[in-house]
Amino acid sequence: MSNNLLTGKKGIIFGALDEKSIAWKTALACHTQGAQIVLTNAPVALRMGEINKLADAVQAPVVGADVTNMDDLKKLFEESQKHFGGGIDFVLHSIGMSVNVRKGKHYTEMNYEWNQKTFDISAMSLHKVLRTAWDMDALNEWGSVVALTYIAAQRVFPDYNEMADAKALLESVARSFGYHYGVRKKVRVNTVSQSPTRTTAGSGVKGFDAFIDYAEKMSALGNATAEDCANYCVTLFSDLSRYVTMQNLFHDGGFSLTGVSEAVIKSIIPPSEIENTTA
Ligand SMILES: NC(=O)c1ccc[n+]([C@@H]2O[C@H](COP(=O)([O-])OP(=O)(O)OC[C@H]3O[C@@H](n4cnc5c(N)ncnc54)[C@H](O)[C@@H]3O)[C@@H](O)[C@H]2O)c1
Numbered sequence: 001m002s003n004n005l006l007t008g009k010k011g012i013i014f015g016a017l018d019e020k021s022i023a024w025k026t027a028l029a030c031h032t033q034g035a036q037i038v039l040t041n042a043p044v045a046l047r048m049g050e051i052n053k054l055a056d057a058v059q060a061p062v063v064g065a066d067v068t069n070m071d072d073l074k075k076l077f078e079e080s081q082k083h084f085g086g087g088i089d090f091v092l093h094s095i096g097m098s099v100n101v102r103k104g105k106h107y108t109e110m111n112y113e114w115n116q117k118t119f120d121i122s123a124m125s126l127h128k129v130l131r132t133a134w135d136m137d138a139l140n141e142w143g144s145v146v147a148l149t150y151i152a153a154q155r156v157f158p159d160y161n162e163m164a165d166a167k168a169l170l171e172s173v174a175r176s177f178g179y180h181y182g183v184r185k186k187v188r189v190n191t192v193s194q195s196p197t198r199t200t201a202g203s204g205v206k207g208f209d210a211f212i213d214y215a216e217k218m219s220a221l222g223n224a225t226a227e228d229c230a231n232y233c234v235t236l237f238s239d240l241s242r243y244v245t246m247q248n249l250f251h252d253g254g255f256s257l258t259g260v261s262e263a264v265i266k267s268i269i270p271p272s273e274i275e276n277t278t279a
Contacts, residue, residue, distance in 0.1 A: 005238040007034035010084040012076065013060075014040050014067060014129070015094030018050045020199040022148060023094035025230035031058035033234050035090070038080040040065045067095055067125040073132040080138075087140040090237035093129060093147035096201045097121045098163045107161045118162050123169035130177045130189065143187040144237045147174055148229075149248065151193050151256055159206040171248050178246035188245035190236060195223035195252045217263035219253030 011030060015023035016039055027037055037060040039051060046064050055062050063079050065072035080088060099114035100107075126147050133139045152160040153167035171191045178189030196202055196212045205211060216223045224232075232251050235241055250256040 002032050002034065005033040005234055005240070006030055006090075009034070009089040009237065010036045010080075010086070011090035011092065011237060012038045012040060012080050012088060013092045013094070015092070016041060016051055016054055017045050017048070017200055020226065021094065022194065022197060022199060022226045022229050023092060024054055025226045026092050026094065026233045027054055027058050027060070029227070029230035029234050030090075030237065031060075033238075035237070036060075036084060038063060038076075038083055040076055042066050067128065068120045070128060070132065073128055074136070077132055077136050077138045087143075088133070088138050089140050089143050091129060091133070091139075091143075091145045092233060093126050093145065095121065095125060096148075096163065096166070098161060098166070098204070100162050101204055101206075107158070110162060115162050119166050119169060122163065122166040123173060126170055126173045127177060130173075130181065134181065134184075139181070139185065139187050141186050142239070142242055143185070144241070145181075145187065145189045146233050146236050147191045149191040149193045150196075151250070151252065153193070153248075154256075157211070159211070174248070175246045182245050188242070190244060190246070191248045192229065192232060192236070193248055193250045193252060193256070194229045195219065195255060197223070197226050197229070199226065214264070215252075215255055217267060218258050218261050219255040220258065220261070221253035224251050224253050
């Protein structure tokens with residue numbers, strides 16, 4: 001259903017790998033709400049060819065860009081401005097990759113060269129995207145930039161490994177650059193902290209099935225789906241959230257503020273003992 005929340009808006013969406021990707025669902029939701037889109041992903045991801053299906057569905061050009069490469073980013077913004085015939089209103093940064101996780105390195109045995117690459121792709125890339133837009137003055141006044149993150153930036157989830165540190169850095173970049181971009185051009189920058197979601201990146205986390213079941217039990221509303229995350233991003237790109245900036249916004253069904261839930265207690269303590277405890 002469309003409320004035309006993004007009619008007339010033009011945006012770049014990073015990170016649609018396949019139909020499960022949060023970026024994929026966000027592109028569909030933005031298109032439904034009337035936005036014009038440019039899709040982008042790393043050249044290696046584009047070679048898989050899946051993105052062309054999405055490009056057809058949302059009538060968007062696809063421009064390859066490695067998010068760590070400033071020349072690629074400049075070309076992406078130039079081509080996007082040319083395509084739109086003007087400035088850009090919103091950007092979704094939906095990118096994450098951990099080299100140490102991929103190579104099975106435990107957090108305590110981290111390879112620091114791989115760690116630099118992880119930080120570059122998963123966190124400093126947001127700075128690079130914002131810096132490129134800043135240098136080119138490519139974002140329109142009241143523009144909106146959203147990057148996706150996870151609560152491991154605030155709390156320990158041991159198997160999330162170095163990505164926890166990457167997400168903490170990502171959230172800090174959003175805050176710091178959000179300040180400067182707000183002052184200069186009323187552009188807002190936020191991170192959305194999403195529930196665990198079954199995607200290619202998500203499933204890379206060790207023990208993901210147990211992880212997602214636990215989060216489901218710990219969230220009053222249950223885990224937020226990728227489609228709901230996409231809809232939330234739409235509201236942040238729309239004019240209905242113009243004064244929200246420099247925030248880390250939890251989109252997690254209540255998980256972040258729950259100490260323990262009845263469902264979790266029931267799953268670890270036999271019912272007879274619960275009765276004794278509450279009597
Ligand atoms: N899935 C989850 O459980 C979950 C939860 C919270 C936050 N997130 C975050 O959501 C975002 C999107 O992930 P997803 O779950 O949709 O998985 P996904 O695997 O579909 O998306 C990750 C994307 O990052 C892209 N990418 C990797 N290296 C790149 C590079 N050098 N240049 C450009 N793009 C590159 C990949 O091609 C892919 O499209 C990530 O930031 C992730 O950390 C995911």
